[in-house]
Amino acid sequence: ATRPPPPPPQVIGIVGFGNFGQFLAATFVKQGHKVIGMSRGDYSAAATELGASYTRDAAVLVAAKPQVVIFCTSIMSLAMVLKAFPLAALADTLVVDVLSVKVHAAALLTELLPAAADILCTHPMFGPESGRAGWGGLPFVYDRLRVRDGPRCDRFLAVWAAEGCRMVEMSVSTHDAYAASTQFITHTTGRLLAGLGVGGTPINTKGYESLLGVVDTTIKDSFDLYYGLYKYNPMARAQLDRLEASFAAIRSRLDACEAAEADVAA
Amino acid sequence: ATRPPPPPPQVIGIVGFGNFGQFLAATFVKQGHKVIGMSRGDYSAAATELGASYTRDAAVLVAAKPQVVIFCTSIMSLAMVLKAFPLAALADTLVVDVLSVKVHAAALLTELLPAAADILCTHPMFGPESGRAGWGGLPFVYDRLRVRDGPRCDRFLAVWAAEGCRMVEMSVSTHDAYAASTQFITHTTGRLLAGLGVGGTPINTKGYESLLGVVDTTIKDSFDLYYGLYKYNPMARAQLDRLEASFAAIRSRLDACEAAEADVAA
Ligand SMILES: NC(=O)c1ccc[n+]([C@@H]2O[C@H](COP(=O)([O-])OP(=O)(O)OC[C@H]3O[C@@H](n4cnc5c(N)ncnc54)[C@H](OP(=O)(O)O)[C@@H]3O)[C@@H](O)[C@H]2O)c1
Ligand SMILES: NC(=O)c1ccc[n+]([C@@H]2O[C@H](COP(=O)([O-])OP(=O)(O)OC[C@H]3O[C@@H](n4cnc5c(N)ncnc54)[C@H](OP(=O)(O)O)[C@@H]3O)[C@@H](O)[C@H]2O)c1
Structure with a gap:
C-alpha cells in the first residue's frame, strides 16, 4: 500500500512521558514535528x-503553544493529571488522549476541558513491542469526539496515516466492547501464562x-496498564468472569470423561 | 539445512487410521513406503x-509382514486396542507408538508386547494443522525403549529425518514433564479461549x-486427545491446578488495586 506523505510540522505536547509517550515521541520527531x-x-x-524537549512544568509546555496536546498517562491517573493541569490554556488546542480505554477517557475530557478545546479520542492498538518494526498495517482507532477545527485534526491524523497505520474511525463505546473481548483477554492470557513461569523447552x-x-x-506493559484495562473498561469484568x-466448563468436561471411563472400567 | 535422503522402502502398518494416522500415511506414501x-x-x-491400502482385520495387516507397525489410536483406547490385537504376530517387528503421552504408552507396550518385539516410543510434535506446509524444523521426539535390531530402527527414524524433522532423543518421562508445561498448557489455553467464543474484530x-x-x-483436535493429554500425562493435572x-492470583491482585484506589479516593 502506498502511504500518504507526512503532514506539515506541528508542535505536539505529550503529557505522561513514560514508556508509551516516549515511543510516540520518537516517531513524531522522525516526521519533523517539535x-x-x-x-x-x-x-x-x-x-x-x-x-x-522536556519539562516538568505545565506552564512551560503551554507557553510553547502546541497545536496538539496528547494525554498519555496511565489510565488510573488521567483524572488526577487533568485536574492538576492548567486546562484553560488549552482552549485553542486539539486535545488528544491515547488511553487504552475510551469511554472513560472521553467522559473525563468532556467534563473537564474548556468548551473551546477540541477533543480527539484515540487508541493506537500497538506499542513498543508490537510496533517495534514500524506502524505499517497496525490499527489506529479514533473518535472525533468534539472537533470544530477540522483541518487541524486532519493534520494530526495524517501523522498516523503517513506511518501506514490502518485508520479505524469508531465510537468510544464500540471500541471498548471490542477491546474487552480482544486486548483485555490477550493481556489476561499473557499474565495467566506468565504466572506459570513458562519458558523454552527443547520441544x-x-x-x-x-x-x-x-x-x-x-508482561512488558505495566500492571497499572492492565489494571486500567480491567477497571476502566466497563465490559472487562464480564470478560474475566466468562x-x-x-x-x-473445561474442568467439568474433563471430570465427566473421567467418570465415564471409570464406569466402563467398573 | 540439507536433509538426508529418504531411507529404502519399508512396509509400514498404521493401527488407528483417524485424523493423525492418515496425515502420517500421506508422507510415508510420498517417500515410497507401502x-x-x-x-x-x-x-x-x-x-x-x-x-x-486399508483393512479392518488385524490378520490381514500382519499377513503383509510389515517391518514397522505404528499404533496411532486415541490415548484412551490404546490399552483396549493392544489387547484386541494379535500381538504374538509382532515378535519380529519394530512396534512404534505416536501417542502424545509417552510414559503411559511405554508402560502399556512394555507390558503387553511379546519380549521379542522391538519398541520405539515417539511423539511427532506437530499435526495436520501445524505440519500442513511440511515437517521441516518440527520436533520429532523419540525414545529407543527396547531396540535390538538397530539398523531397522535407524531406517524408520530416517523417514522423519528425511522430511527435515528436528530429531530429539529424550526419555519418555522427560518428554511428559516438558509436554505438560507446553503442549497441554497450549491446548488448555486454546480451549479456554474457544469457550469465550472468540473471533475477529476490526481492531x-x-x-x-x-x-x-x-x-x-x-480445537481441530478431538476432545479425546485433549482428555488423554490431561488424564494420561502424570504431570498435567498439576499444570491445570497451577x-x-x-x-x-490475578484476580486478587486486581482486587487489591481496586481496594487501594478506593482508599486513596476516600
Ligand atoms: N504501552 C502500550 O503499548 C500502549 C499502547 C496504547 C495505549 N497505551 C496507553 O498509553 C498510556 C501510557 O501507557 P504506558 O505504557 O506508558 O504505561 P502506564 O503505566 O499506563 O502509564 C505510565 C505513564 O503514566 C504516568 N503516571 C502514572 N501515574 C501517575 C500519577 N499518579 N500522576 C501523574 N502521572 C502518572 C507516568 O508518569 P511518570 O513516568 O512521570 O511516572 C507515565 O508517563 C496508558 O493510558 C495506556 O493505556 C499504551
Ligand atoms: N492430531 C495430532 O496433531 C497428533 C499429533 C501427535 C500425536 N498424536 C497422537 O496420535 C493419536 C491419534 O490422534 P488423532 O488426532 O487421530 O485423534 P484421536 O481422537 O486421539 O484418535 C483417533 C483414532 O483413535 C481410534 N480410536 C478411538 N477410540 C477407539 C476405540 N475405542 N477402539 C479402537 N480405536 C479407537 C480411532 O479409530 P476410528 O477412526 O476407527 O474410530 C482413530 O483412529 C493420538 O494418540 C494422539 O495423541 C496426534
Whole structure:
C-alpha cells in the first residue's frame, strides 16, 4: 500500500512521558514535528536522546503553544493529571488522549476541558513491542469526539496515516466492547501464562511458541496498564468472569470423561 | 539445512487410521513406503486416495509382514486396542507408538508386547494443522525403549529425518514433564479461549491474532486427545491446578488495586 506523505510540522505536547509517550515521541520527531514531553519523573536525558524537549512544568509546555496536546498517562491517573493541569490554556488546542480505554477517557475530557478545546479520542492498538518494526498495517482507532477545527485534526491524523497505520474511525463505546473481548483477554492470557513461569523447552510446539510471544509482549506493559484495562473498561469484568466460567466448563468436561471411563472400567 | 535422503522402502502398518494416522500415511506414501492402515471405521476410500491400502482385520495387516507397525489410536483406547490385537504376530517387528503421552504408552507396550518385539516410543510434535506446509524444523521426539535390531530402527527414524524433522532423543518421562508445561498448557489455553467464543474484530491486535491461531489449531483436535493429554500425562493435572492458581492470583491482585484506589479516593 502506498502511504500518504507526512503532514506539515506541528508542535505536539505529550503529557505522561513514560514508556508509551516516549515511543510516540520518537516517531513524531522522525516526521519533523517539535515534541515537548512532560511528566512527573525526570526524563530530560531520554527526551534529548529522542530529539524532543522536556519539562516538568505545565506552564512551560503551554507557553510553547502546541497545536496538539496528547494525554498519555496511565489510565488510573488521567483524572488526577487533568485536574492538576492548567486546562484553560488549552482552549485553542486539539486535545488528544491515547488511553487504552475510551469511554472513560472521553467522559473525563468532556467534563473537564474548556468548551473551546477540541477533543480527539484515540487508541493506537500497538506499542513498543508490537510496533517495534514500524506502524505499517497496525490499527489506529479514533473518535472525533468534539472537533470544530477540522483541518487541524486532519493534520494530526495524517501523522498516523503517513506511518501506514490502518485508520479505524469508531465510537468510544464500540471500541471498548471490542477491546474487552480482544486486548483485555490477550493481556489476561499473557499474565495467566506468565504466572506459570513458562519458558523454552527443547520441544516447544508452534502453538506454544505463539503463546510465549504473547507473554513476552504483555508482561512488558505495566500492571497499572492492565489494571486500567480491567477497571476502566466497563465490559472487562464480564470478560474475566466468562474466562473463569470457561475454565470451570473445561474442568467439568474433563471430570465427566473421567467418570465415564471409570464406569466402563467398573 | 540439507536433509538426508529418504531411507529404502519399508512396509509400514498404521493401527488407528483417524485424523493423525492418515496425515502420517500421506508422507510415508510420498517417500515410497507401502502403507497399510487399520481402524474400526471404514476408511477404504480415504486410504485409496492416499495411495495406501486399508483393512479392518488385524490378520490381514500382519499377513503383509510389515517391518514397522505404528499404533496411532486415541490415548484412551490404546490399552483396549493392544489387547484386541494379535500381538504374538509382532515378535519380529519394530512396534512404534505416536501417542502424545509417552510414559503411559511405554508402560502399556512394555507390558503387553511379546519380549521379542522391538519398541520405539515417539511423539511427532506437530499435526495436520501445524505440519500442513511440511515437517521441516518440527520436533520429532523419540525414545529407543527396547531396540535390538538397530539398523531397522535407524531406517524408520530416517523417514522423519528425511522430511527435515528436528530429531530429539529424550526419555519418555522427560518428554511428559516438558509436554505438560507446553503442549497441554497450549491446548488448555486454546480451549479456554474457544469457550469465550472468540473471533475477529476490526481492531485485532497482533497478540490477539496469535491467540486466534492457537484456538484454531487446538480445537481441530478431538476432545479425546485433549482428555488423554490431561488424564494420561502424570504431570498435567498439576499444570491445570497451577493455571487455576495463576488466575486466582490475578484476580486478587486486581482486587487489591481496586481496594487501594478506593482508599486513596476516600
Ligand atoms: N504501552 C502500550 O503499548 C500502549 C499502547 C496504547 C495505549 N497505551 C496507553 O498509553 C498510556 C501510557 O501507557 P504506558 O505504557 O506508558 O504505561 P502506564 O503505566 O499506563 O502509564 C505510565 C505513564 O503514566 C504516568 N503516571 C502514572 N501515574 C501517575 C500519577 N499518579 N500522576 C501523574 N502521572 C502518572 C507516568 O508518569 P511518570 O513516568 O512521570 O511516572 C507515565 O508517563 C496508558 O493510558 C495506556 O493505556 C499504551
Ligand atoms: N492430531 C495430532 O496433531 C497428533 C499429533 C501427535 C500425536 N498424536 C497422537 O496420535 C493419536 C491419534 O490422534 P488423532 O488426532 O487421530 O485423534 P484421536 O481422537 O486421539 O484418535 C483417533 C483414532 O483413535 C481410534 N480410536 C478411538 N477410540 C477407539 C476405540 N475405542 N477402539 C479402537 N480405536 C479407537 C480411532 O479409530 P476410528 O477412526 O476407527 O474410530 C482413530 O483412529 C493420538 O494418540 C494422539 O495423541 C496426534
